[in-house]
Amino acid sequence: MSLNVVNAQPAGFSIAQYLTCLTGIVWREGLRFVHQRERFISALVRPLVWLFIFAAGFRQVLGISIIPPYETYILYEVYITPGLMAMIQLFNGMQSSLSMVYDREMGNMRTLLVSPFPRWYLLSCKLLAGTAVSVLQVYAFLLIAWFWEIEPPPIGYLTVLPALVLSGLMLGALGMLISSGIRQLENFAGVMNFVIFPMFFASSALYPLWRVQEGSPMLYYVCLFNPFTHAVELVRFALYGKMNWVSLAVVAGCTAVFMIGAMLAYDPSRGLSRRGPAGGET
Amino acid sequence: MTELASPTTHNHPGDIAQPPGSAEKALSIANVSHSYGARRALDKVSLAVMPASFTALLGLNGAGKSTLFSLVTRLFGIQAGSIRIFGHDIGQEPGEALRCMGVVFQPRTLDLDLSVRQNLLYHAALQGIGRREARLAAGEVLSRIGLADRDGSKVRDLSGGQMRRLEIARALMHRPRLLLLDEPTVGLDVKARVDILNHVRSLAGEQGIGVLWATHLFDEIIPTDDIVVLHQGRVLADGKVARIIADAGARDLHSAFMHLTGIVPDPGELAP
Numbered sequence: 001m002s003l004n005v006v007n008a009q010p011a012g013f014s015i016a017q018y019l020t021c022l023t024g025i026v027w028r029e030g031l032r033f034v035h036q037r038e039r040f041i042s043a044l045v046r047p048l049v050w051l052f053i054f055a056a057g058f059r060q061v062l063g064i065s066i067i068p069p070y071e072t073y074i075l076y077e078v079y080i081t082p083g084l085m086a087m088i089q090l091f092n093g094m095q096s097s098l099s100m101v102y103d104r105e106m107g108n109m110r111t112l113l114v115s116p117f118p119r120w121y122l123l124s125c126k127l128l129a130g131t132a133v134s135v136l137q138v139y140a141f142l143l144i145a146w147f148w149e150i151e152p153p154p155i156g157y158l159t160v161l162p163a164l165v166l167s168g169l170m171l172g173a174l175g176m177l178i179s180s181g182i183r184q185l186e187n188f189a190g191v192m193n194f195v196i197f198p199m200f201f202a203s204s205a206l207y208p209l210w211r212v213q214e215g216s217p218m219l220y221y222v223c224l225f226n227p228f229t230h231a232v233e234l235v236r237f238a239l240y241g242k243m244n245w246v247s248l249a250v251v252a253g254c255t256a257v258f259m260i261g262a263m264l265a266y267d268p269s270r271g272l273s274r275r276g277p278a279g280g281e282t
Numbered sequence: 283m284t285e286l287a288s289p290t291t292h293n294h295p296g297d298i299a300q301p302p303g304s305a306e307k308a309l310s311i312a313n314v315s316h317s318y319g320a321r322r323a324l325d326k327v328s329l330a331v332m333p334a335s336f337t338a339l340l341g342l343n344g345a346g347k348s349t350l351f352s353l354v355t356r357l358f359g360i361q362a363g364s365i366r367i368f369g370h371d372i373g374q375e376p377g378e379a380l381r382c383m384g385v386v387f388q389p390r391t392l393d394l395d396l397s398v399r400q401n402l403l404y405h406a407a408l409q410g411i412g413r414r415e416a417r418l419a420a421g422e423v424l425s426r427i428g429l430a431d432r433d434g435s436k437v438r439d440l441s442g443g444q445m446r447r448l449e450i451a452r453a454l455m456h457r458p459r460l461l462l463l464d465e466p467t468v469g470l471d472v473k474a475r476v477d478i479l480n481h482v483r484s485l486a487g488e489q490g491i492g493v494l495w496a497t498h499l500f501d502e503i504i505p506t507d508d509i510v511v512l513h514q515g516r517v518l519a520d521g522k523v524a525r526i527i528a529d530a531g532a533r534d535l536h537s538a539f540m541h542l543t544g545i546v547p548d549p550g551e552l553a554p
Contacts, residue, residue, distance in 0.1 A: 024407020
């Protein structure tokens with residue numbers, strides 16, 4: 001029962017220790033998620049409002065022709081479901097990344113960052129943990145949507161999982177990159193106005209791109225180059241057991257670029273230095 | 283400002299090249315400077331903490347203590363100077379350096395909604411300690427701080443003193459050889475303060491851990507302690523408390539501090 005000082009430890013860490021660290025971080029994020037019921041409910045209400053109200057209202061206005069991956073005429077609700085799934089991840093990614101950079105979670109980030117594992121690994125684990133939470137939220141949404149007659153093939157619930165992990169990572173890394181790099185976007189309202197809304201509306205989440213092209217060729221290209229469009233399409237195809245290779249390549253490439261950028265840009269002093277340098281936090 | 287000679291163990295400014303025996307130092311800070319934009323928070327700070335010693339870092343609020351802690355824990359990048367923990371440079375080998383170190387930050391960093399045990403297990407995972415070993419270590423540290431029966435309680439339900447003791451226990455989970463504490467008794471009542479101080483002193487005395495204890499409270503320091511006086515980002519004095527008092531020609535640490543910092547020019551003025 002003593003804490004005798006251990007003198008010699010082998011340098012570096014084993015793979016098992018890396019995994020222990022990853023599981024620990026995801027486990028904690030899961031526990032916190034379970035304890036924050038309000039966060040869970042608000043994350044669910046947002047897409048459900050779109051599904052129950054917006055989609056129902058627009059059902060008559062927007063006709064959807066048969067486009068892949070769909071093999072038949074579909075209701076508008078069915079069309080926007082993948083977009084709403086990606087929206088859940090977009091909000092979750094921005095929210096959790098913002099709190100990693102700014103002070104809300106600073107105390108917890110400190111305990112994370114004094115871990116002896118490499119910083120890029122710790123931040124990746126943290127992004128994965130945030131993604132895991134967003135995936136849970138998406139499945140909860142899909143469950144409710146099922147009762148609203150959004151019924152993708154059963155295999156789709158499985159095939160969509162890797163797509164959700166990848167898109168969740170991309171959006172989380174993007175959030176971290178943005179909140180590390182742009183000073184003015186330190187509150188969530190700023191991120192909503194300048195990141196979430198433009199990304200969401202200038203994408204294929206709410207309307208197929210061929211309809212956008214009819215209305216405005218310019219906007220069509222904006223949508224086409226929006227990584228969020230590809231996250232939506234990746235999820236949409238995967239939900240029907242299909243693969244959209246272009247979207248996979250774009251999302252995987254963007255994930256890599258955003259993650260590397262976020263690791264390089266992440267500077268824990270930013271959350272602290274703004275309130276008084278010498279640890280003015282209380 | 284007077285620069286006092288350090289009698290035994292401490293590095294002097296300019297001592298960047300590590301002499302052969304420096305690997306023995308638990309913590310060695312050499313010529314570290316840090317600026318926030320134009321404001322200089324630390325100016326060529328050098329100090330050392332030996333194993334099995336209790337070193338107090340004494341300074342007023344804003345002296346640069348927390349900045350120094352952020353640098354030692356790799357939270358901030360080092361702008362100038364070097365920091366070594368048991369010979370491991372924090373910039374070059376952060377993993378090995380951080381492994382030797384336990385930290386208690388000034389703000390509370392526990393998850394209030396998680397249980398005592400969950401907080402400890404999370405920290406163990408961050409150190410790469412597997413579940414089984416972590417459970418054993420958690421039981422061990424909890425019984426040491428007398429919280430063994432509270433391991434299922436939410437941290438939110440603990441008292442301030444218990445939370446601090448838990449944070450110290452957490453910092454010891456991976457058996458570090460250097461323990462850093464940034465004003466750990468702020469906001470605690472007298473009894474909790476004494477308990478924590480005694481506990482940490484015993485860690486240094488009985489287990490050979492090097493302790494750096496940042497504080498602005500003079501009554502937490504006893505004459506046999508090592509002490510580093512930090513004021514406006516500069517080290518004004520370091521060495522044994524008794525020596526610093528004697529060198530300043532003061533009657534106690536409080537008046538020696540006032541004299542060193544130039545708040546009261548004549549040390550005799552404050553003496554009772």
